[in-house]
Amino acid sequence: MISMTQLRAFHFVAAAGGYTQAAREMAISQSTLSGQVRQLETSSGVALFERKARGVSLTADGEALYKITSRMFAALAEAGMLLKQPRTAGGRLRVAADGVVHCLPILRLLKTRRPHLAFSLTVQNSESVIETLLEYRADIGITAQLPRDDRLHVRSLASMRLGVFVAAQHPWAERTGMNLAELEGAAFVLRERGSRTRAIFEQNLARAGVGLGPVLEVVSREGVREAVAAGFGVGVTADLEFGFDSRLRYIPLADAAIGIDEYVVCNDEHRRLPIVADFLACAVETFRPEVGGL
Incomplete structure (x- = not known):
């Protein structure tokens, strides 16, 4: 029977690309982690990883399962964030951006409304921002590349010369x-x-x-x-x-x-999460005040 523990073990190994780093992140032994993944493969009858000299790679079935567990654990994290902290407490937000020029003014305004806001900011190129969002490793993305993926919610932010x-x-x-x-x-x-x-x-x-x-x-x-x-x-x-x-x-x-158009992007299923909705509202106020409400 498949357990949440086994799925969590699989997800961490898939995200880390190997057992050593995943075991370190989960604070368990590598043998325990390997055993949990092996149990998942045995009980399901599906090979999820191809073992290599250095690390592992996902099989086709592993890729499909990783997309599911990414959504699942992201949803669990959101539920915990929503239930544990009242809106005024601040919350936590992961931002991926192709630069700091656009995101910092938005975060500054958001922090005036959520004084205890905690956030992380990762600066990447435009393509990587979109990949990070689709892999559920960020809650908000700011990118100059217009995504062509129905899973993402996109709003125009600014135009540059x-x-x-x-x-x-x-x-x-x-x-x-x-x-x-x-x-x-x-x-x-x-x-x-x-x-x-x-x-x-x-x-x-x-x-x-x-x-x-x-x-x-x-x-x-x-x-x-x-x-x-x-x-x-x-x-x-x-x-x-x-x-x-x-x-x-x-x-x-x-x-x-x-010219270059900049966009604010999030996973479509997350856009009504209070902290994400607040970020989107602050983005409009900061760069597109003429647009008005959401």
């Missing part, structure tokens, strides 16, 4: 505007594939028939800024996301017709 930025010593540093054609052959520092800013920039370049020079690919947004400040090339960013850095200068791209 594209520009480039250079080191303060760069020959372009005093420019107040540029056209895409002027970027021909220039050395650039860009985020990894999966970055929405990079994808939109490349769409604008293709539309204008412009080719870049050598491209240095850096995984994080902070890494790109540091590489540009060090003189490795030109960076690209959205106007609202540039912020201030005395080492860098921002230059708008006058003819970059394709």
Whole structure:
């Protein structure tokens, strides 16, 4: 007979990609954890994992079960959060975002309404934000990639214009505007594939028939800024996301017709959870006050 203990053991191993890390997170021995998963496979007659030299991978049946247990344990966590804490106590919220510019003002407003709010913030590229939501590892996502998945509830948040930025010593540093054609052959520092800013920039370049020079690919947004400040090339960013850095200068791209739209996203089944609904309301008040109520 399948038990909740066995399902929980399976879920942690699947999420961790192996028994060692899962046992550590569950604070039980690896042999106990392995035995619980083995009991689940034996009682169901279904192989859930393929054992490898390092870690495990899910079988097709394991993938299907993991989607179910992800929903199940997320629902249990929500139920506990709803029942244990009154709305005014604050609650806990997991936010995944492709930057901090949009989420921090919303969280600041939310915290005025929920003074004891506890939240975690994970900054990822736009594609990863959506994956994190679908895997129930976040309650709210802010991303520049419009999701095409019926399981997600999406609201428009803000629109941004594209520009480039250079080191303060760069020959372009005093420019107040540029056209895409002027970027021909220039050395650039860009985020990894999966970055929405990079994808939109490349769409604008293709539309204008412009080719870049050598491209240095850096995984994080902070890494790109540091590489540009060090003189490795030109960076690209959205106007609202540039912020201030005395080492860098921002230059708008006058003819970059394709801009960047930012969205706030949650799993559709969670959008009426009080803390998620409050976040969505604060997002509207912060960035789209003309929209009015939810």
